[in-house]
Amino acid sequence: MWLTRPLQERSTQIFLGVLFGALVIVSALHLFMPQDSALYVSSYTVTLLGKYLCYALLAVAVDLVWGYLGILSLGHGAFFALGGYAMGMYLMRQIGDRGVYGDPVLPDFMVFLNWQELPWYWAGFDMAWFAFIMVLLAPGILALVFGFLAFRSRVTGVYLSIITQALTFALMLAFFRNEMGFGGNNGLTDFKDILGFDLRTDATRLGLFLATGIALAIGYVICRGIVTSKLGRVSVACRDAEARTRFIGYRVERVQLFVFVVSAMLAGVAGALYVPQVGIINPSEFSPLFSIEVVVWVALGGRATLYGAVIGALLVNYAKTVFTGIMPDAWLFALGGLFVLVTVFLPKGIAGLMSRRSKKDDTDTPAAQEATA
Amino acid sequence: MSIFQELTNRDQVFEFLAPVQSPVDVRHGPILYMEDVSVSFDGFKAINNLNLTIDDGELRCIIGPNGAGKTTMMDIITGKTRPDTGSVWFGSRHNLLTMNEPDIATLGIGRKFQKPTVFEALTVFENLELAMATDKRIFPTLTATMKPEYRERIEEVLEMIGLKDLRNAPAGILSHGQKQWLEIGMLLMQKPRLLLVDEPVAGMTEQEMERTAELLTSLAGKQSVVVVEHDMGFVRSIARKVTVLHQGSVLAEGSMDQVSNDPEVVKVYLGEEA
Ligand SMILES: Nc1ncnc2c1ncn2[C@@H]1O[C@H](COP(=O)(O)OP(=O)(O)O)[C@@H](O)[C@H]1O
Ligand SMILES: [Mg+2]
Numbered sequence: 001m002w003l004t005r006p007l008q009e010r011s012t013q014i015f016l017g018v019l020f021g022a023l024v025i026v027s028a029l030h031l032f033m034p035q036d037s038a039l040y041v042s043s044y045t046v047t048l049l050g051k052y053l054c055y056a057l058l059a060v061a062v063d064l065v066w067g068y069l070g071i072l073s074l075g076h077g078a079f080f081a082l083g084g085y086a087m088g089m090y091l092m093r094q095i096g097d098r099g100v101y102g103d104p105v106l107p108d109f110m111v112f113l114n115w116q117e118l119p120w121y122w123a124g125f126d127m128a129w130f131a132f133i134m135v136l137l138a139p140g141i142l143a144l145v146f147g148f149l150a151f152r153s154r155v156t157g158v159y160l161s162i163i164t165q166a167l168t169f170a171l172m173l174a175f176f177r178n179e180m181g182f183g184g185n186n187g188l189t190d191f192k193d194i195l196g197f198d199l200r201t202d203a204t205r206l207g208l209f210l211a212t213g214i215a216l217a218i219g220y221v222i223c224r225g226i227v228t229s230k231l232g233r234v235s236v237a238c239r240d241a242e243a244r245t246r247f248i249g250y251r252v253e254r255v256q257l258f259v260f261v262v263s264a265m266l267a268g269v270a271g272a273l274y275v276p277q278v279g280i281i282n283p284s285e286f287s288p289l290f291s292i293e294v295v296v297w298v299a300l301g302g303r304a305t306l307y308g309a310v311i312g313a314l315l316v317n318y319a320k321t322v323f324t325g326i327m328p329d330a331w332l333f334a335l336g337g338l339f340v341l342v343t344v345f346l347p348k349g350i351a352g353l354m355s356r357r358s359k360k361d362d363t364d365t366p367a368a369q370e371a372t373a
Numbered sequence: 374m375s376i377f378q379e380l381t382n383r384d385q386v387f388e389f390l391a392p393v394q395s396p397v398d399v400r401h402g403p404i405l406y407m408e409d410v411s412v413s414f415d416g417f418k419a420i421n422n423l424n425l426t427i428d429d430g431e432l433r434c435i436i437g438p439n440g441a442g443k444t445t446m447m448d449i450i451t452g453k454t455r456p457d458t459g460s461v462w463f464g465s466r467h468n469l470l471t472m473n474e475p476d477i478a479t480l481g482i483g484r485k486f487q488k489p490t491v492f493e494a495l496t497v498f499e500n501l502e503l504a505m506a507t508d509k510r511i512f513p514t515l516t517a518t519m520k521p522e523y524r525e526r527i528e529e530v531l532e533m534i535g536l537k538d539l540r541n542a543p544a545g546i547l548s549h550g551q552k553q554w555l556e557i558g559m560l561l562m563q564k565p566r567l568l569l570v571d572e573p574v575a576g577m578t579e580q581e582m583e584r585t586a587e588l589l590t591s592l593a594g595k596q597s598v599v600v601v602e603h604d605m606g607f608v609r610s611i612a613r614k615v616t617v618l619h620q621g622s623v624l625a626e627g628s629m630d631q632v633s634n635d636p637e638v639v640k641v642y643l644g645e646e647a
Contacts, residue, residue: 002516230517233499237492244490247451248504248563249478250514258511 002231006224015307016217023213030206043202050209050277052317057216057270059297059309061263064223066295067304068232069259070239071156075164076267077291078171079139081281083268085175086138088188088281089122090131091199095192108190109183119181128195135272136265143264144257151253151260156242165288172286187282194276205277212273216310219266223306226259235259296335300342302351311350397464397481397566399429404567404597410449410459411621419445420456421621427567432593434608435601437618438641443601444487446618447569451484452477463567479509483565487572487601489552493545497536497555500544501527504559526562533588534558549576557588567597574607586611 006012026041026049033040058080065071097104101111105118124130146167150160178184197204226232237245238252245252275281284290294313301312316335323331346352397404405427412420420442427433437443448454450461452474461469469477478484492500505523508514531537534554539547544555553573560568570589574582582604590611592598602608608615608629615632617625625635632638 226515229515230502231511231515233492233495233503234514236494237503240492240494241490243453244486244492245503246474247478247484247486248559249475249506249509250503251475251509254511255514 002229003221003225005228006221009224009228011307012221012224015220015310019213019217019220023210027206027210030202043205046202046209047205047277048321050205050212051274052314053209053212053216054270054274054277055294055297055317056310056313057212057219057273058267058294059301059313060216060219060223060306061266061270062294063298063303063306063309064226064266065260065263066298067306067309068227068239069235069256071256071260072161072295073164073260073263074161074288074291074295075166075168076264076294077288078164078168078286079143079264079267080271080274081168081171081175081283081285082138082142083135083271084275084281084285085182085188085271086125086131086134086268087272087275088191089125089134089182090128091191091194091276092188093122093126094194095190098192099190107183107188109178109186110181113178115181122181132272135268139264139268139271140261143261147257147260151256154253165291168286168291169288172283172288175283175286183282185283187280188275189280189282191276191279199276199279208273208277212277215269215273219269220306220310222262222266226262227306231255231258293335296339298349300338300349302349305349305351308349308351315350396466398466399464402429402465403427404429404431404464405450405599406460406462406465407446407450408460410446410456410461412445412449412454412456418621420449423459423618423622425616425623427597427599430594430597432590432598432611432613433600434612434615435599435618436603436605436608436615437624441618442621443618444571445621447484447571447599447601450477450569451482475509478563478565481564481566482569483560483563483567484569485553485556485560485571485573487575489549489556491544491547491552491555491559493543495544496541497531497544497547498527498540500555501530501558501562504562506562506564530558530561533561535584550578550581553577554581554585557585561592565596568592568599570598570600572601572603574602574604582607583610 007016026046029039029041030043030046035042058076061079062073062076065073065076092107095107099108099111101108103111106115110118125134150163155163174180175182175187176185182188191199193199194204194208197207199205227235234245234250234255237250238255242252245255271281271285293316297312297316298309299312300316301310302308316338319334319338320331323334342349403426405425407423407425410420410423411418423442423446425446435443435446445454449456450469452469452472455470463469463477463480463482467480469482472480492503495503502519502523505526507517507523528537531540534557536547536551536555536558539551544552547555553576557570557573560570573589574585577585586607589598589600600608600611612629615627615629616623617632617635617638619641624641625632625638627635
């Protein structure tokens with residue numbers, strides 16, 4: 001089975017081992033260490049780590065399309081944000097009559113705008129199952145429509161990157177507007193609870209952190225499953241010699257569309273887990289700059305490795321937290337400098353440093369593993 | 374009991390599970406039929422009223438000076454370029470002008486490019502695996518596994534193209550000649566009815582050329598092969614029938630001796646080489 005194949009693979013086993021190990025250690029240090037111990041992990045840190053894991057999942061999604069399909073998406077922030085908004089809408093409806101205006105149905109910002117009733121597209125978001133489906137469907141459908149149009153007309157390379165930027169920029173402008181019904185530039189915030197659990201308690205925060213870790217593990221295995229399947233090899237073929245792939249009978253645009261939609265959905269899940277942990281979703285997540293930053297994480301970590309994307313996302317965001325604490329204005333320069341340094345000295349990213357073992361892994365897999373399958 | 378057997382013998386109950394028979398209809402003559410085909414790029418007629426017929430099982434060589442339109446002709450047959458006028462039929466049933474590249478490939482036309490293009494990041498084995506004639510839709514490809522008979526077929530082709538020892542090497546490290554062969558191997562994996570081979574021996578050593586000639590002649594009969602080539606010695610060694618293309622249309626057609634004695638041909642092509 002394509003989904004279980006990665007589980008037999010050394011690199012995936014190591015990745016999952018390290019990830020689950022980290023989840024357990026962080027939880028244990030949070031739960032069992034006395035608060036004054038140097039090893040104690042505060043609830044604040046747990047949530048910060050949860051946020052990093054969301055970014056890591058987003059980076060994995062970007063690496064799937066950029067690394068293996070050759071589509072440099074500079075608009076994945078849009079899928080992340082849409083997943084986030086779907087979750088945000090659910091969390092808004094969960095507030096119920098506990099808002100400032102106490103309206104049992106309408107979120108505060110709608111009361112403030114003198115709206116009389118919920119817009120039709122807010123219907124159903126009071127039900128968790130519906131909202132969670134929309135977390136996948138909203139980015140998935142946007143990717144499907146966008147990808148269908150772009151790939152069918154064979155838009156590739158720089159042009160595609162530019163229209164992905166335009167896409168996320170257009171969405172940002174749209175979501176800034178109050179009439180859109182998504183809270184304008186304030187976005188959605190003041191969440192109270194999720195699935196009945198109070199978002200301000202330590203237990204809920206730890207739970208969200210763990211859920212994010214598990215989502216990252218599942219997302220990684222799905223991507224790895226695609227990448228190690230024959231379809232993954234076809235993706236690489238599309239990336240390197242699109243015309244040739246067509247002439248041996250593959251519908252390149254469908255391969256691109258499938259992988260792109262899967263990637264967008266994973267980005268949506270990352271956004272959905274991000275929102276309850278940071279407590280707000282606003283149009284700045286659509287900012288073109290954010291999408292470019294994600295690509296920088298992947299490039300720094302190492303393209304076309306998946307685990308490199310995770311490493312890149314974690315390291316850069318940790319550096320960002322530290323750096324913005326010391327010199328908030330210099331962060332973008334530091335990121336730019338880091339990017340230049342890595343491109344010049346480590347063209348394969350951080351993962352390139354440790355790739356000797358995994359390279360052997362990669363060339364052996366399809367032939368060696370499928371013999372036993 | 375017999376009903377049960379019938380049901381378990383599913384390839385007879387469900388027609389789509391039966392081994393695929395080539396749908397190409399050649400009962401009424403040629404496998405490829407091009408009539409009055411013209412195409413122009415920015416007013417320049419690259420193909421000009423081209424008429425060409427390839428019989429089933431034939432090995433045909435196409436020669437002509439640079440810019441004669443040989444590659445463009447292949448682009449038209451494989452669906453990459455749409456002609457302005459004319460018709461192109463594969464057998465008597467399939468109008469190629471209404472089909473796209475993957476469909477034409479799946480129907481049984483394989484193509485080797487002038488510049489060898491293989492998937493350099495993938496291994497030799499994987500290159501052949503991807504080319505193999507199987508269900509190439511998304512989900513069958515996602516769930517595909519390497520069956521023993523697939524492996525056998527790949528090994529067979531590896532043997533034929535002399536790349537057995539390099540099966541796990543990334544195709545990017547192959548020499549130019551080896552890439553040419555890998556590409557021919559990928560063609561064979563597709564099990565096409567018609568092979569279009571654009572300048573197969575460019576960059577090959579004398580010895581490699583001989584083996585390529587052998588390979589191509591051995592294919593003819595079972596498959597139809599159209600070879601575009603510059604190397605006259607090579608053409609002479611494999612050709613039974615030669616078509617000379619000049620300025621987008623057929624200048625002469627016949628055996629190698631016939632065309633090389635044709636004064637027109639000598640003037641435009643052979644003359645300038647001699
Ligand atoms: N896509 C294209 N756009 C413009 N001109 C083209 C295109 N493809 C081919 N040509 C022109 O058509 C002519 C025939 O080219 P080609 O078929 O490659 O010749 P050959 O393969 O016989 O050397 C050349 O003059 C070439 O410049
Ligand atoms: Mg040519």
